Amino acid sequence: MSRYSKVAITLHWLMAAMIIGNLAGGLLHDFVPTAGGQRLFVMNLHKSFGLTILALTLVRIGWRLSHKPPALPGYFTSGERVLAKGVHLAFYAAMLALPLSGWIMADRNARGQSWFGLFEVPKFGVSKAVAETFHEAHEILGWTMLVLIALHIAGIIKHIVLDRDNLLPRMGVGRARRA
Template structure:
């Protein structure tokens, strides 16, 4: 009995890219929801720190996975767009993905830096990371301001990304969405 040849579908993303995409997507959406929820928790409320520590832990995890995903993306070309994709649509896809990666890098970086200038530091699921900075209220607030501001265009880009995926499924029916499914 001979083995069947293994073929690779060039029109699909690789399984590691697909897995990283969905895990990171869930982490980011969860952290954005948690972030907006926890900033309204008044200081002195029991359990408040648990929300912040969970957010930081998930942020460090997401940051590491984002770096892994970026490395994977640089080493593996994404599948080509379908024939007939207009130049403006191809450019829009390229720019929106680039901006998503930019936000995916900046968001955890500014959060990490803000926490690094905080007296509490960063604990990842209860394990304290080495403190890379000193306590400095002004630098902490500077990075936290950008961490919060970046969330706004990040959410807009995610919404555009989801709407574009829906357009491909419901209107274009061009199988673009299927390339990111296992």
């Protein structure tokens, strides 16, 4: 069974970890205490990782367009092909739109925004109304991303359990059971 390239595999797992971490940070930040600055710390990490995800998505799309991925296994039905490719495409769209909406939404933060304390991130200068719209968008896109992850994992489990074909080796995890 052919695999994705090492670069694609590294980007996939590095970004999956960062995205899942950022979803957790975003959804749970209300439970983090504010008194000792912990919430500020968590949100600064959230924003810095989010901007890193945005930059890595651009690199990843560039890599994806210039390196052909391994073909899907031949037994996939046409419906499964459309679903798998649709989820992948939606992932790329969400990986761009989610951090971008967060960046625009946080634009009016009086403290400004630094990337891991190293440099200041540029501002868009948006109005309050625009920032609020992007806040809504950020929340909806966050839930959309969670749904996509659930579909993605359900698809992979379906192929492992029902089709007895392990797709994980395509993404660099373990050895293939069947060619």
